Amino acid sequence: MPFGEVVCGSPGSGKSTYCYGKHQLFTALNRPISVVNLDPANDNIPYPCAIDISSLIKLEDVMNEFGLGPNGGMLYCMEYLEANYDWLEDRLKELDKDDYILFDLPGQVELSTNHPSVKNIIRKLTKRGFRLAAVHLCDAHYVTDASKYVSVLMLSLRAMLHLELPHINVFSKVDLITQYGDLDFNLDFYTEVQDLSYLENLLNQQSPRYAALNMQICSLIEDYGLVGFETLAVEDKESMLHLTRVIDKATGCVFVPPPTAGQPPDTVDASHLPATQRPNMYSLMTSAAGQIKGPRSDVRDVQERWIDARDDYDAWEKAQWRKEGLKVQEEAARQKAKIRERTPSAKSAEQAKS
């Protein structure tokens, strides 16, 4: 049963960068992963691409042939992919059966809010046995302005209702958030989406004419309690790990390393026992159903890292990297010295000969 993610969100929200980051993270964790590019407008794909829609159809060709603009051309490409779903299925069959699959979608908002093609493709994949989560990336700068925040709430809700998948909304590029000025509330106010009535004053100032309507929208979103957000800074390993745990939990994915991976760290070696007596070293059920803990699992920790004490953390991380770099250099020098000791020098080899 293949697990994976449908990565969606507005253009520039960081979808391809996230796919690349996840590919790097999973490769480092020895988790097999493949990325499928379904965005024909992705010119410079940063990740190793297992399947690329441009080998089926090219946006440029569609625009030239039918006289369409980039947006119309993109919708045509997705309709074409839906009509040629077999092409996608055949390519997916060629991938390793253990691969975790990421689908990098185009940024056109209508594809994840009202256009049927992506939804139909997802439906077919789900029927085939895929266990997918929708990961909806929204640029974190939306939280710096109350009316932009209301629009991102509506967009996220709409995508959730349209795609009908386990859904994780994510404020991406949270490391850049301080560049857009001070926040009116703490970050958890924006991620937890509770008590939206506090936005009333701000909305009154920004768009007094529609303040009441805006508040009605807020109360509707709050009443359903469906929308919430995770945060992401793609270069922060802890942030990526936390998001991975959240997504794994949403899909019910428990990664069990292959037998060749050996013993996990800090576990008792029970390989001599029969299978029925061996402890569950990977804590399958606890990792799937337990609480999500660890750095960045609390949004207050994210606030501290990227907003309140960013400079201190940056300096601390730099110092850690320097220390790690020194250790690596020392280890390399030690290995070199060992090799030199073991290999007899040319002179002593000659002496030995004579």
Ligand SMILES: Nc1nc2c(ncn2[C@@H]2O[C@H](COP(=O)(O)OP(=O)(O)O)[C@@H](O)[C@H]2O)c(=O)[nH]1
């Ligand atoms: N600082 C920062 N920049 C990011 C992050 N994620 C993406 N970006 C940048 O945002 C820009 C758009 O990203 P891209 O992945 O092409 O967006 P896409 O159109 O949604 O695929 C690129 O310049 C990325 O380097 C992040 O977490 N932090």
Ligand SMILES: [Mg+2]
């Ligand atoms: Mg992209």
